[in-house]
Amino acid sequence: MPQKLDNLDIRILEGLAECGPRNITKVARELNVPRGTIISRIQRMSSSFYLRLLTTVYHTNLGMKKAVVFAKAIPGQEDTLFNCLKANKFYIYLSRCFGMFEGCVGIYVIPVEHTGEFEDFLREVEKLGLTRDIELLWSTCFHTVNLTRSWFDDEKETWMFPWEKWLHEVSSSESELPYTLRDPESFPLKADKTDLFIIKELEKNATVSLACIAKKFGTTLQNIRYHYERHVVTHGLIESFQTAILPFDRATSDMLFFIFRFSDGERMGKFARSLLDKPFVFILGKILNENSLVSQIYLPRLEFRNFIDALSKLARMKLLENYEYVLQDLRPGKWSRETIPYELFKNGAWTYDHPQHLEAIHDLMSGTKQEYEVVGAKQMKWAE
Helix, strand or coil, X not given: CCCCCCHHHHHHHHHHHHHCCCCHHHHHHHHCCCHHXXXXXXXXXXXXXXXXXXXXXXXXXXXXXXXXXXXEECCCCHHHHHHHHHCCCCEEEEEEEEECCCEEEEEEEEEHHHHHHHHHHHHHHHHCXXXXXXXXXXXXXXXXXXXXXXXXXXXXXXXXXXXXXXXXXHHHCCCCCCHHHCCCCCCCECCCHHHHHHHHHHHHCCCCCHHHHHHHHCCCHHHHHHHHHHHHHCCCCEEEEEEECCCCCHHHEEEEEEEEECCCHHHHHHHHHHCCCCCCEEEEEEECCCCEEEEXXXXXXXXXXXXXXXXXXXXXXXXXXXXXXXXXXXXXXXXEECCCCHHHEECCEECCCHHHHHHHHHHHHHHHHHHHHHHHHHHHHHHC
16 A cells, blocks of 8 residues: 655645755754654655655746757657757756657756757757657746645545635636746846855755755855855745655656646736645746746646546636646656756856757767667568
């Protein structure tokens, strides 16, 4: 029988989201629970529910524009497409996907002055015959949605999915978007090399100590603390800390990427606000200059169908115009996550080597073609 989260687990997750995963002692004090209990519970959830304590970067203030890419693969070229999309070193998440199409979904953070070259990179991937179509969506930074008890039954210690109640909530919610989901006026670069190193380390593990970061960077604790407090925090380089967890049975649940489209900003705002405390939402972003949202969602399969029914009702209520989705392939080797490309920041600016990206995908195509030719020759020999 799969393990379940209990009341204390949920309280700890809420405390980590509110106080930050770097303040476990404060969480223990607020919950009146021994610090050792908090740590052991975190370890248990990390093993059983894939809990990861991460840092969500506000890439806008790093001079970077976020891109969400949906690429439909040509049959037989699925893995090659995945590898070619990885060749651009500014991806932070990439996954094989299936459902409405077989292909890949990726998230990139592109230096704002190089967005045209990134578009050229995607066009080159198309020219190589790897994809039937690539949809590029420039997005705001993502709003992190941490787990709350809003749909958790404390008495039964189980999750509830009151979809009818959610429909009413969508129609009655406020429409003002949080700052993370508003189109930014500019993409200022507010970080230096030291700031980016700190952020990169926090992305990998939000609980890492500043002393550990200082030792790894080869500087003093005082220097790292100064940059963290005066730059990283003050300049808004971190959006939030994320308690990323798979709260439902992994054997019977799926991770998906959705695009939601609306007729106007008010309907979009109401929908977005209704999702900010839901246990099935991981991240939420707004497509720039559009009344559209993109979201990563994790749901039990039975509840997924109920979610689709709820979306259908929202469409009939004219609160939602359209939606699309793909399922993620979470098998080992079929997805990849990266931190900000710290090593590509030099002399106070991002280094975006467009020719190298193009050369890399052509080399991958050449190697794949030779591999196919060798396999084909062997098959012909065996047939003889």
